[in-house]
Amino acid sequence: MTMSRYQAAITQLQARFDRQLSTNLTVRQQHAHTTTWLNNQPADAVLTAKNKYDVADAVKICAEHQMPVVAFGIGSSLEGQLNAPQGGLCIDMSQMDQVLEVSAEDLTATVQAGVTREALNHYLRDTGLFFPLDPGANATIGGMVATRASGTNAVRYGTMKDVVLSLEVVMPDGQIIKTGSRAKKSSAGYDLTRLIVGSEGTLGIVTEVTVKLFGQPEVVGSGLCHFPSIDLACQATIATIQMCLPIARIELLDPVQIRACNQYSQLNLAEQATLFVEFHGTQQSVAEQTALFAEIIADFGGADFSWHSDEAARKKLWTARHHAYFAACALRPGAKGLSTDACVPISRLADCVTATQDDIIASGMLAPIVGHVGDGNFHVLLLVDTNNPDEIKKAEEIIGRLAHRAIEMGGTCTGEHGVGQGKRKYMAAEHGEALKVMRAIKQAIDPNNIMNPDKIWPDEL
């Protein structure tokens, strides 16, 4: 490798960590994986952390040398959060994968940051409890904290801001803090837990997470229904939420996405706007919810609604939904699937989705729309030939118009993916003067700007 400007720090890190530290270019590039068209910008070295003291010691050495620090979970972030444009140290948290404590009485689990959501649920499989949040990828819990992740069942169980009780965090000076207790609520001072949730590694590195767990529902009923238009599917979603139906999942797939799923998952669904739904509860309550849902959608032209509570049928449905990304990519071999997201007040959902669909068509792009529409949140999967600068430009323009459209409708440029590098340019439009307050906090906590620099902020601090 070429000499790093952080060579003194790296020498010190090597002395402390020996083979846990790698400066191999391939390893460094793997850890700067972006999932977008953003350039891969690797760190100067990658540390595989084994415990919180490794993280704290590494951050202290970095602090001394003002060397940037980027935390890495499994590399599934979508907005270039893991890139190291100034170089620095990447701390790979994936081996901090221990479930430290499960309290069935308190419905809580404390895990190291590198535990993935699927590993946690595997660990919980015999307890009658589960951790509901499911972003598409099998992300680490620490990574999900960083981006304030959510997923298909956030409509019922909330996002990471709602299910995290407390965090252990290594701060930019290497100090280890606890941000809260295991009490369900507290009024004792500032809510550091929720300040760290969504801060994308710019304020500290999360080493432990205490999350709420939920009882596995007695019955899970899943189904789908078709609509004559996206607008009507959105209207039916709005009505469902307004009726306060405690629906567990309500996912929109547009006709393009249904075509992709049919091809990829060997389904035979009508190529129409479709809602995939799920209901959790007792036998009686699921029956009641599905009956009410059937009544609601009838008013909006919803057709072919059927639901199942047997696991095989449900699994087929949700596997198809979870493979939506790969299915979409298969629509255009050779293209890269770039997922962007936005979130609006649900009253504006139909408007926002329809205008976005029109924009995609007008731009001549292929881009299925899927969404966690119960939260007013949806994704556009742009299928882009990343070797074609014109296409990248068109895709960026669609994303930009979507971001501003969502903001103008009283929403946000990202509901769950985070800002990273990709959405920095929309932060001023979204936050106005409040951005200065965010910056003041960043500067107070990380005065040398070593924690994941060049993320979130639209320009340099």
Added chain:
Amino acid sequence: MTMSRYQAAITQLQARFDRQLSTNLTVRQQHAHTTTWLNNQPADAVLTAKNKYDVADAVKICAEHQMPVVAFGIGSSLEGQLNAPQGGLCIDMSQMDQVLEVSAEDLTATVQAGVTREALNHYLRDTGLFFPLDPGANATIGGMVATRASGTNAVRYGTMKDVVLSLEVVMPDGQIIKTGSRAKKSSAGYDLTRLIVGSEGTLGIVTEVTVKLFGQPEVVGSGLCHFPSIDLACQATIATIQMCLPIARIELLDPVQIRACNQYSQLNLAEQATLFVEFHGTQQSVAEQTALFAEIIADFGGADFSWHSDEAARKKLWTARHHAYFAACALRPGAKGLSTDACVPISRLADCVTATQDDIIASGMLAPIVGHVGDGNFHVLLLVDTNNPDEIKKAEEIIGRLAHRAIEMGGTCTGEHGVGQGKRKYMAAEHGEALKVMRAIKQAIDPNNIMNPDKIWPDEL
């Protein structure tokens, strides 16, 4: 009045605000109402704000003169949050009482900070929607933001951290910011909303609040049941929560409190540990929930469970619960009722309540216990002769031991009342090194420490 050290600022405020500003001693003392044995420490002047620009202009003048600013809602805070130990300006928000927007489609309301929770629900009465949170007093929504308030139905609907979508805040330099959008979720930057919620006026003054609303349940079923001991009542509560029963309220009253309620509200309840409960849902779902609850409590000696869905019977029950404070005070005429609170992981609730009850008895004090036990949160109502320094000392010692007991059990020294002046001394024990991070944020946002100084922090910044 005597000459204030902030005379120059007051002169400037008088020029700007004329009769909206008062320096009358009685007015100033009313606005420093503490509800505790803490001394009344009035501000130098009280401004009645009419709109956000009044607040912004006043804060700008105060910033220029480094004059402290304390916001006042209706004066129901319980830990001396409204005292002005360094003098300064009190801004009375109670005339900023307009409901600005209700979106039935999005289930949101935007209100000025001085709207009370009862006024909001009165405004909503014909919409089929309601705002659930109910701290004992008819607090303002702004005040509830400040203390991260909750109440009896937080177990179902969450606390202010969960139901606030977005805030408008006047920052310490007089700048007005918006902390979020009306989208249900966002990953666009730091969560300033939840940083301000619970900050007790130390980071800025909340002028507008956007909250989530909920559909009025089709059926509300309320009831009560008795237990042989507090321990068994707590065990039954734990089991109810673990079963993930979506109970809307589950309130513990100890035998002393039941005696008080019997006398005050002309009831004839068995003087035993009692749970007051409420269920929200459809006819069918409430029937199912109450049947399941009846099964659960039977395992813990729960007896006499009956429930009603007619409003008169329900109202009688909850009026008695809401009058618990006055009922307790009536047990000892002439004494002052001082309410303290703590919150623990629910698995430790029985231990914490029982140990606290033992402590009260050993201290020879009269102090009913009531609690939002579904959240692991409970209150001790100390009946204190505040002219007797020995009693005050005993009461303070009970509160101190309770705070440390809760912290040692993995809980918090306050679940919903906040820190104010009263609980500053427990902050170091609860937060350790994290307190430094909170202070760094405070210093970054309010470098001259003008926003509600001498609150939250255990010593001077």
